[in-house]
Amino acid sequence: MMHKVYVFDAYGTLFDVHAAVRKYKDDVGPDADQLSAVWRQKQLEYSWVRSLAGRYRDFWALTEDALDTAFRVVPTAPRGMRERLLDAYRELDAYPEVIDVLTQLRDAGAQVAILSNGNQAMLELAVKAARIGGLLDDILSVDSLKTYKPLPAVYELVTTRFRVFPEAVSFQSSNRWDVAGATAFGFRTVWINRGGAPDEYSDMPPAVTLSSLKGLPTA
Structure with missing residues (x-):
């Protein structure tokens, strides 16, 4: 119907949502999949917390925050990849x-x-x-x-x-x-x-x- x-x-x-990290998988290293998973998990988590707290922050800012957290959770991933990954996320x-x-x-x-x-x-x-x-x-x-x-x-x-x-x-x-x-x-x-x-x-x-x-x- x-x-x-x-x-x-x-x-x-x-x-x-995983295409950004996949694009640079070799450069990110052996824990690329974990980085991508944490990035997505935190991006969503931050949106729920902001809604419940009544403290809005737009989704792009949350996407940046989530990636920064993912780098801390996955220390093997080089932080120098940050801007390239964000650029790739803009055009998934x-x-x-x-x-x-x-x-x-x-x-x-x-x-x-x-x-x-x-x-x-x-x-x-x-x-x-x-x-x-x-x-x-x-x-x-x-x-x-x-x-x-x-x-x-x-x-x-x-x-x-x-x-x-x-x-x-x-x-x-x-x-x-x-x-x-x-x-x-x-x-x-x-x-x-x-x-x-x-x-x-x-x-x-x-x-x-x-x-x-x-x-x-x-x-």
Whole structure:
């Protein structure tokens, strides 16, 4: 069943958050995967803490802070790589199926958007690098609210922008906690479980679980 609006989380769903470290894996060294994992973990953790504390700091600043922490946790990784890794993060690789899936949804008459913790500037850079700007109706950032997912006010940005009820929206995210928040808000949710992770929120289940975005247009 097609929905009127298809909304995508950006980082981890459309864009590969580990692509920055992978690009320089040999230079980062044998603990590159650990550095990338800690970087992502802390980036998300910092957003949740800022939301709960009511002390907003934009997502790019949190991305920088998280990388600095990752270097301290993984001392084998050379800190001289910091700027190159941040530059690579600005233009992350999109997953290979992204353009085809967004094109299919648009061709079917759906409206397509991003809803992300990223600030507007970093999202626009990522979208431009991935060449998907022409496939999007809008790019919605939490920066306009000065808080982060999974607060309900963030998901409400979608219903306000497109003037629809929550049930008209299909929301896709690779982050299970994000899917839980969107489900609680009333969206139809699709968990893009790329790593085969176990479910953690049985009381806020996704409508569909996929291993990638490939099956979305018919899911």
